[in-house]
Amino acid sequence: MSRAAAPPFLRSVVIDWDSIPTKDRYPFDLPCIRSLDSLPLHPAVTYFVGENGAGKSTLLEAIAIALGLNPEGGTRGFRHASRHSHSELYRHLTLRRGRNPRDAFFLRAESFYNLATEIEELDSVEERERIRFMERVPKIRDSFGGRSLHEQSHGESFLALFLHRLGGDAVYLLDEPESALSPARQMAFLSRAHQLVAAGSQLIIATHSPIVLAYPDATIYEFGPEGIRSVAFEETEPYVLTKRFLNDRERMLERLLGED
Numbered sequence: 001m002s003r004a005a006a007p008p009f010l011r012s013v014v015i016d017w018d019s020i021p022t023k024d025r026y027p028f029d030l031p032c033i034r035s036l037d038s039l040p041l042h043p044a045v046t047y048f049v050g051e052n053g054a055g056k057s058t059l060l061e062a063i064a065i066a067l068g069l070n071p072e073g074g075t076r077g078f079r080h081a082s083r084h085s086h087s088e089l090y091r092h093l094t095l096r097r098g099r100n101p102r103d104a105f106f107l108r109a110e111s112f113y114n115l116a117t118e119i120e121e122l123d124s125v126e127e128r129e130r131i132r133f134m135e136r137v138p139k140i141r142d143s144f145g146g147r148s149l150h151e152q153s154h155g156e157s158f159l160a161l162f163l164h165r166l167g168g169d170a171v172y173l174l175d176e177p178e179s180a181l182s183p184a185r186q187m188a189f190l191s192r193a194h195q196l197v198a199a200g201s202q203l204i205i206a207t208h209s210p211i212v213l214a215y216p217d218a219t220i221y222e223f224g225p226e227g228i229r230s231v232a233f234e235e236t237e238p239y240v241l242t243k244r245f246l247n248d249r250e251r252m253l254e255r256l257l258g259e260d
């Protein structure tokens, strides 16, 4: 179904403050969370930008858990866990929905390795089942391009995920998808995002990359000390700082590397 014909899967994220007993601790005391009541989501792409530690991953992760996804990343089927402890925020979130997606996937750059391992292990369990029942069960890795994600470079495996695993009619939550990608592949990511949107998918992306941030049919939310606000692409720090650096590298380097 094309996007124009369909309501978005997620319309907004609402925090039920009355249900939160202690508001003066993580994550409720983060400026961006403290000042948040309801965040409308764009039907195509919603971006989260802001300084390190602003709370982008905290909110993205809570949305993922509220959707029934594993906080470590992946789909509903993945059950791997690591030392990561997720916040309580998801318990107090309501996702206002337009309709239900066919598929959902949460990509966390920081735990992508664990996800690749989980795919290997699930495939090896299914291999044994296949032999037992003498029937062909498709491997999960087939939906990731057919090659083990561990046998591909970091960027190749990321791109394999975007190209082969993600599709239409779905919600995708992506935390810093640029982290493994060369500039050329970040641009390839934009093309892929456009295809996914055209096929009816909705994306929420936390990013520091001015390239990944450039998709035009989008809302950009900046997480700052005053809270969350909607900004234009040209107002964002990834755009402003990168542009200033590239346009005036010598002066910027003088300032950054100066003795005084």
Ligand SMILES: Nc1ncnc2c1ncn2[C@@H]1O[C@H](COP(=O)(O)OP(=O)(O)OP(=O)(O)O)[C@@H](O)[C@H]1O
Pocket: 026, 030, 050, 051, 052, 053, 054, 055, 056, 057, 058, 059, 085, 086, 087
């Ligand atoms: N389990 C936790 N307990 C207490 N504080 C935490 C916990 N997890 C994260 N924080 C803090 O909450 C803040 C927001 O973290 P978060 O990971 O959401 O930031 P972010 O905006 O995604 O940053 P980055 O751009 O570096 O990924 C940070 O200051 C972090 O140290």
Ligand SMILES: [Mg+2]
Pocket: 056, 057, 058, 175, 206
């Ligand atoms: Mg983060």
